[in-house]
Amino acid sequence: MKKYILLIAVFLTSLNVIQAQKLDLIPKPVKIEQQPRTFIIPASVHLILDEKVHKSAVFINDKFLKNTGITPKISIGNKHKNNAIQFLVDEKMNIPNDGYTLSVTRKGVLVKGKSTNGVLNGFQTLLQIFSAKEVRRGTIPFVEIEDYPRFEWRGMMLDVSRQFFDKQTVKNYIDWLAAHKMNIFHWHLTDDNGWRIEIKSMPDLTLKGGFRGPGEVLLPSYGSGNKRYGGYYTQEDIKEVVSYALERGVSIMPEIEIPGHSRAVTASYPEIGCVTSQETKSVQGEVKNVWCVGREENYQILDSIIREFTEIFPFEYMHVAGDEVNRATWGQCPKCQAVMKKEGYTDTFQLQNYFFRRIEKIVEKYDRKTAGWNEIIKGGELSPKTQIFAWQGISYGIESVKKGHPTVMIPGQYTYFDMAQSENERGHRWAAITDTKRVYSFEPIPENDLSLEEQKLIKGVQGALWSEYLDLPA
Ligand SMILES: [Zn+2]
Incomplete structure (x- = not known):
């Protein structure tokens, strides 16, 4: 009997792990590593946008608000701040065109793209994470994603x-x-x-x-x-x-x-x-x-x-x-x-x-x-x-x-x-x-x-x- 309980416990635990790792992302990112911890979006969250992304500021603001219920404070620049969500363009990134990385840690969120469109692709991934049914509203699971398209x-x-x-x-x-x-x-x-x-x-x-x-x-x-x-x-x-x-x-x-x-x-x-x-x-x-x-x-x-x-x-x-x-x-x-x-x-x-x-x-x-x-x-x-x-x-x-x-x-x-x-x-x-x-x-x-x-x-x-x-x- 004990053995069965143990088996059931193992089974349930593994289910939890699977559930914690499952994020409904379409298309599936090239690499994704998720941890069981989460970043809690502060009520006064700061969104820092690279100068090159400034034309998309209204779009990013509106989508962010709609998906999180939080009104962000937006600034243009590239200085890092703790607990902020930062969008950076790095043309020297070693990744195919339109590629990006998304990193969610205890320090905050960093979306880095090789181009503006790379950053926007990373933002779309973030939006999909916000609306995934496994993710509690106002939080983002710790995750490291590297992603790029197969076709231009x-x-x-x-x-x-x-x-x-x-x-x-x-x-x-x-x-x-x-x-x-x-x-x-x-x-x-x-x-x-x-x-x-x-x-x-x-x-x-x-x-x-x-x-x-x-x-x-x-x-x-x-x-x-x-x-x-x-x-x-x-x-x-x-x-x-x-x-x-x-x-x-x-x-x-x-x-x-x-x-x-x-x-x-x-x-x-x-x-x-x-x-x-x-x-x-x-x-x-x-x-x-x-x-x-x-x-x-x-x-x-x-x-x-x-x-x-x-x-x-x-x-x-x-x-x-x-x-x-x-x-x-x-x-x-x-x-x-x-x-x-x-x-x-x-x-x-x-x-x-x-x-x-x-x-x-x-x-x-x-x-x-x-x-x-x-x-x-x-x-x-x-x-x-x-x-x-x-x-x-x-x-x-x-x-x-x-x-x-x-x-x-x-x-x-x-x-x-x-x-x-x-x-x-x-x-x-x-x-x-x-x-x-x-x-x-x-x-x-x-x-x-x-x-x-x-x-x-x-x-x-x-x-x-x-x-x-x-x-x-x-
Ligand atoms: Zn004719």
Whole structure:
């Protein structure tokens, strides 16, 4: 009997140890060592922020208060004080980019990052510790964490065309990305069913192309029903969201859908589309949703649009899409046919390549790099700087890397979060039924297909949330 009691005691003790050490941290830090003691946050706690982190002071203050119930005293500097929580940038730290250390001892808390974003990642870890159910409010367990990301590109996309999400919802979405240490928000701003970014040189893109319903240039779709539905972001709104994201360590890559998925454009400015005698339908059943690539004025229009994008988005990449283009339209358009004849093309993919080579030049003119979906590598060469988003599958990412392009893995079969998560759930199914386990099973580097040198071209991984089904909560 004694033996059993002893066994039970040992078992319970070990449970306690496990419980004390378990912190719900996502993603899991590279190294974590926890001790059974705790630091008690003083009611008059002092937060010391490195000068380089000062732009995030309001964010840090608000999140700290919300998660601990304690109003901190904040100062900018790098002098250590006992019982304080200190955030330091140390560029000489021997840790990969965006890495950080978090140390909680009896003297206080030190979050040290190689860069501002490293510090912010450490702060997110601290926030997760505050909200872990094992941790008593107002305390922090003694812990030593060293953490850094495997990939420099950790992105997530949101489609705001098929459903429109207001500025606050977009900010909340960015908060969720930051909480999971993701650093890129890919903002899908235009598509067939709504143009969502104010372009001052082309006002009808939003005034007309931002709305659908009875009497509008766009028909109702995706649950918008028999009412006027839509909206758009002004350039001021966008600047506000861009700084909101940067304060949280998130950069925003904008996407303009060209030359396909452009019904909102051709409905607002019909002259931009091809002139054809027969209608052909895109993959999603849209007609007239392609830019005419033989109409010379369209390149000036695109130059102005891209210039306005780059004036409000400081990020180094401009995503210019190129997916699912209904190239059959070009086959019937005299202007597009004239370009093909002049250039000696036999295939409309070559015409698509011609279009993207011209777009790359415009994007470069405004000191940005081009990004696009995996279809744009077809039909000819592109600049080796152009970054490819492999959405159709892993093999498309391999093909892109073999052609020398930096590549982000975003295969629909694993990282499209609009796929149903179970047989019974509403959602797309064309790529897979995608539950959490399946997402976690995804390995972004196909080691057997790429040499070590080639593997370096895989910049990271991204998820996508297309919004066809997001008109209802579930
Ligand atoms: Zn045309």
